[in-house]
Amino acid sequence: MWTSLPVFGELVLFGVMISAAYTLAVSIVAGQGRPRWLEAARLGAYGTIAMVGLAILVLGYAFVTHDFRIRYVAHYSDRSMTPTYLLTALWGGQDGSLLWWLFLLSIYTGACVRWMHGRFRELQPWVIATLMTIMLFFCVLMAFAANPFATSVAGARLDGEGLNPLLQNFYMIIHPPALYTGFVGCAIPFAFAIAALITGRLDDEWLAACRNWMLFAWLFLSIGNALGMLWAYEELGWGGYWGWDPVENAACLPWFTASAYVHSLMVQERRGMLKVWNVVLVCLTFVLTIFGTFLTRSGLIASVHSFAQSGIGTYFLRFLALLIAAIVGLIVWRLPKLRSEGRIESIWSRDAAFLVNNWALLGIATFILVATVFPRISEWLLSQPSTVGPTFYNAWLPPVGLAVFALMGLGTVLGWRKTSVQAMRRALVLPTVAGTSLALAHIVFGARLGMPAIYAKERIYDGAIGVVLQRIDSVLPLIASFFVAFNTVVITQEFSIGVRARMRTHGEGIASALASLVGRARHRYGGYVVHLGVVVMFVGFTGWAFNVDKETSLKPGESFRVDRYTLTYLGPRMEVDQSKRMIFADVSVVDDAGHQVGRATPAKFIYKRMPDAPTTEVSMIHSLRDDVYVVVGNVSAESKVATFQVHINPLVSWIWVGVMMLIFGAVIAMWPETALAEAGASGWLRSAGAVTSVVVFGFMLAVAPARAFAQSTSSMHAGTVQIDDPKERELFVQLLCECGDCARLPLATCTCGEADQARAEVRAKMRDGVSVDAIKADYVQRYGSGALAVPPNKGGLRAIYLVPALAALFGAGIVVFVVRKWKRKNDEGDGPPPAGGGGADVWDAKLDEELKALDG
């Protein structure tokens, strides 16, 4: 064993710093138009990248050889871990995950530099310079604040502490890398945007260059978020998939801005409008990824994801400030060049619809952002601690999300530039009929299927706003089913019109017409497939309204009915392996028709290392209609009585199917236009990335049912709470558990002992006839205003919804202003100019030739 391995690792880190600084300097000189320097910068970039790889390898070697002199290794691994989990430990902790960030960034940089070979002569040096600056920041961060090679003061230990068992599972191997791949991928479009701003070449070149990079990053953001949902659903055991945790929010914010960009870039490509806006969106997406990384690491806001609190927050804040200042400065400097030549022919066009789409997506992002950082803001500005729990988001966001969902279908109906009234009427007939029929069917049959069109939603505020919000929320399933049918038909219609047009004009059969239609406009039809995936996901999200939760304790042989299922407890069963004892409580599930649905095997795992903290293993039976989600609370050794929590979660599987469709659509949209061999590195990268991601995700879904046995996971807050009384539920969703351990879970879902006690107290008070308001006031008095899941609707705390609402209004004002300006420009604009002079014929022929070349 080397005696100086940690020192060597640290040296490599400094080496990366020096080499990145060298490359930065050289590429800035190359930016003055010196090809030789550019070549040197490219080589320097490769060298820097290789050096980052070296750093990762050194850390990997330290893990594999159990070099516990290194603090990070000692902290996140032990001798019993298999090489695969040792690999996971590379990004399991803060310092390592920063190195991992840098490593992914360098892979992206390598692919990008290779891809830029021989093109973007002017942009290239600045792209490299921007990427090197980002690398430099992470190097400085690691070298001075979060060094993964730092040694323990106390010297090497005999064995390490081991990775948190919560992280030792299949999802932790792939969920963070997928999300990071998405996060870090946003750096490449950002680098192009900065390069375009610096060189002043703000036309379509940089847009075309970074479109596929952005799509790639967007795809991985989607996959990463979907995997996070799967992880929460399958491992955390509280029966849901999205808890509005600050870190979850931070991960989905760039997704919204990236989605907005993917739409608005088409407007610039075709119409030369929205130039400033596109630059802003790309930069905003990148800033949000850095912000997300900052949020996870600084411990700014309590979250289940947070790494230990550390001093790197200030570094991130300074970097963010620097970034924003640089971006704003550059944009202001280049504003004259960013003037749009925009002109809009009609408000009823896709161009205008994209503006509205951007407004809505940004609106959601703003809403989530404000709510996420609100606890800190309210503390600083209003000196009133507050907490924003899932209850708040679940009341506000579904209507907003559904509005965007509706826009998705309406926008698709419109054509570019101008849509005639008859065409629009024609296009709207079928979708409206379909939507209305499904909505009617929902009203008639919904209740019978356990999915009523209108459901009882708890009220989160007193007063008018609370009532309005409650009303809107409770009819959402009905609206959702209308738009699900509407959007499906809109998309199908788009395909069928295109296919029919091709069959008519080219005389092709259906299959070949479809293939050539999609092949010729991959972005458009790939996008439609993505939309279809979103429709299917919305079906899944709607199922959330019909969840049924029950809790019971059973003796072996006893049965229990939930919703349309009868569960029979067969008895406990114990298995033992090297590291743990596993106690299974087998349950047979039969539906109302008498069919055997399957056998659920929820379990408690008792690890030798932690005999006092048994972990809870969820068992699920999936079907398209609903998931039977069974958790065992505890099993008595003498009487064999077991307590169960059972959730019937309707339609959840649709979400995962929708995600698969979304991935498939994104792959179509990204599929390189030219043959793979010609497209070069990025073509291969895209195809390879796409294929792997689909395979990986499909594989995971395929093995999902089997994993219940194979996993060695623990769940911090397993189980649920039985609440039958709606009044109780309304109260419990608003009060947060104050044990200090389970970050921000409301009493309605938290299952720790403290929450049990708190619930018992509240129930006792309710029995004594104490009013809901009095109970809430008492709770706040005891634990502070931060103990409420929904910031009270009074005084400055109203800012939480007023700020996003005002921002949205302001945005709407801008959209209206811009559209009117463009429209006016068009109306008084240069009309049809004189139809050429004498040379018209020559140029007409040339134009036709060029058009033909475009088709070819």
Add this chain to the structure above:
Amino acid sequence: MVDPNTDNAASSLDAWEERITRALPVLGPVVVVVAAFAAAYVVDIGASLLVLAGGVLLAVIGTLWASVRTLVGEAPTSLDVALALAAPTAAEEQKRAVLQALKDLEHERSLGKLDDADYTELKTRYRSQAKRLLQELDRDLEPRRAVAEAWVARALAGGSASAAARRAPRASGDGGKRPACGGCGTHNEPDARFCKGCGAKMGGPRADA
């Protein structure tokens, strides 16, 4: 790149260097990965990581060294590095956008989203815009064409050592002279088979045939 003006020893060294720089990025990783697998199989995964790290370290040294050499002008420049791609001008990009718009218009009409009156009006507007851009581009190109031709002529005449000049086929003796087309009088390259002005066949056998 081989420079005909320097002596043979240096040129063969340069040729070797070029061969090595071409082969290394391909062969190097293969060798290292094979060695790493062998190490994992024979010793353990730790040894394999060490082999990989060693390979990467060599790559770091190699690329940074090459970078510094390029910077100080010692490394020979390869042709594709020297050939800077001319990036499209703003007018060219605008032209592309207008052409795309015309194509979209056709598509939109074939899908029945646009009625004929609107279609005709929009099409006229975009076509005239496109034509204006085409004319503009052609005008812009004219002076540059002359400059480029002058460069090529000078390179062919002077026998300069630049890569482009050497790639051009040898014009046997009459480097600077450019035959005129019999039909339209345009000057053409010495090895041209067809006139670039009118497309007529150039008279007589080619100079280097």
